[in-house]
Amino acid sequence: MKKLILAVSVTFAALALLSSTGFAASKTLEVIKKRGELRCGVNPNTPGYASLDSRGVYQGFDTDFCRAIAAAIQVDVKFFPLTGKERFPALQSGEVDMLSRRTTWTMSRDTRLGFQFAAVTYYDGQGFIVRKNSGIKSVKDLDGATVCVVTGTTTELNLADYFRRNNMKLKALTFENSDVVRSTYESERCDAMTGDASSLAANKTIMKDPRAHMILPEIISKEPLAPLSRHGDNEFNDIIRWVINAIIIAEEKGITKANVERVAKTTNDPEVQRMLGITGSMGADIGLDPKWALRAIKAVGTYGEIFERHLGMNTPLGLPRGYNRLWDKGGLLYAPPIR
Numbered sequence: 001m002k003k004l005i006l007a008v009s010v011t012f013a014a015l016a017l018l019s020s021t022g023f024a025a026s027k028t029l030e031v032i033k034k035r036g037e038l039r040c041g042v043n044p045n046t047p048g049y050a051s052l053d054s055r056g057v058y059q060g061f062d063t064d065f066c067r068a069i070a071a072a073i074q075v076d077v078k079f080f081p082l083t084g085k086e087r088f089p090a091l092q093s094g095e096v097d098m099l100s101r102r103t104t105w106t107m108s109r110d111t112r113l114g115f116q117f118a119a120v121t122y123y124d125g126q127g128f129i130v131r132k133n134s135g136i137k138s139v140k141d142l143d144g145a146t147v148c149v150v151t152g153t154t155t156e157l158n159l160a161d162y163f164r165r166n167n168m169k170l171k172a173l174t175f176e177n178s179d180v181v182r183s184t185y186e187s188e189r190c191d192a193m194t195g196d197a198s199s200l201a202a203n204k205t206i207m208k209d210p211r212a213h214m215i216l217p218e219i220i221s222k223e224p225l226a227p228l229s230r231h232g233d234n235e236f237n238d239i240i241r242w243v244i245n246a247i248i249i250a251e252e253k254g255i256t257k258a259n260v261e262r263v264a265k266t267t268n269d270p271e272v273q274r275m276l277g278i279t280g281s282m283g284a285d286i287g288l289d290p291k292w293a294l295r296a297i298k299a300v301g302t303y304g305e306i307f308e309r310h311l312g313m314n315t316p317l318g319l320p321r322g323y324n325r326l327w328d329k330g331g332l333l334y335a336p337p338i339r
């Protein structure tokens with residue numbers, strides 16, 4: 001009985017401590033700090049989002065969010081290439097701390113699989129790519145077609161749903177790896193290849209003759225792509241979420257990778273002061289030091305800079321911002337305030 005009372009009072013003391021500091025220790029964060037490395041699951045080969053550069057280092061839009069989070073925590077980052085099928089077991093088993101990998105936020109992944117999505121980094125939708133000389137102009141022309149698709153994805157499910165809903169006949173050829181999906185499509189064993197429109201644009205750049213193919217105009221699904229971590233460690237997920245939000249807010253505020261240090265010294269915008277650790281306790285509140293956001297922005301720049309560097313008009317992908325513009329520029333990017 002005494003033991004029980006002791007245990008209860010220790011628990012209360014711990015709770016009191018928690019509520020006084022407002023911060024519950026994150027187990028994942030402790031593990032990451034101890035090993036000095038954030039382990040991030042990414043796509044194996046999706047140019048612009050995650051692919052190896054000439055030095056064998058992963059570069060891209062998705063990998064930059066891992067880099068930003070590692071900079072905020074002040075650790076190195078290691079990338080783990082994972083196929084659609086491999087990604088969830090790798091996160092569940094602890095092989096990786098998080099995924100930043102063209103992964104759609106869905107209810108079953110959130111609940112049944114036990115994950116927590118942090119914030120949407122890219123609003124996407126599913127599309128189709130076909131050969132220009134096929135005569136196919138619209139998804140409706142694909143009745144009876146053979147379509148190549150990556151298994152273990154929302155893509156596979158949406159494809160079947162779409163054809164069923166529209167009473168169209170489908171022959172789906174599924175493979176685990178998107179490189180195999182692409183080469184099978186290129187060898188003309190399928191009439192179309194389907195995937196997130198962003199990934200199709202990426203895959204098109206590495207086809208033998210990119211100009212021989214076109215992405216159909218229809219988008220058949222919503223694919224809000226978001227980094228995620230395991231259920232049970234909200235504090236670590238908060239770090240992912242607020243680093244992403246800071247990177248979006250930095251764009252709103254006209255901050256850049258190049259000027260962030262100067263802004264930190266000169267700004268009189270109270271939100272920027274809180275975000276960059278000049279005032280308040282935002283860093284301590286998520287278990288980091290005051291310069292967490294400053295380091296993240298210095299490492300990779302703002303959302304706009306990341307987008308333009310890897311996906312924008314001056315890159316092989318040449319993608320417009322579209323839905324991924326800031327909310328006050330007609331897009332969907334709307335980060336909650338740092339206050």
Ligand SMILES: N[C@@H](CCC(=O)N[C@@H](CS)C(=O)NCC(=O)O)C(=O)O
Pocket residue numbers: 043044045046082083084085101102103104150152153154155176177178179194195196199200223225
């Ligand atoms: N957003 C979808 C698709 C994700 C995805 O990554 N699909 C393809 C690329 S379109 C893939 O799995 N690629 C594996 C690879 O790169 O080998 C999902 O979350 O299921």
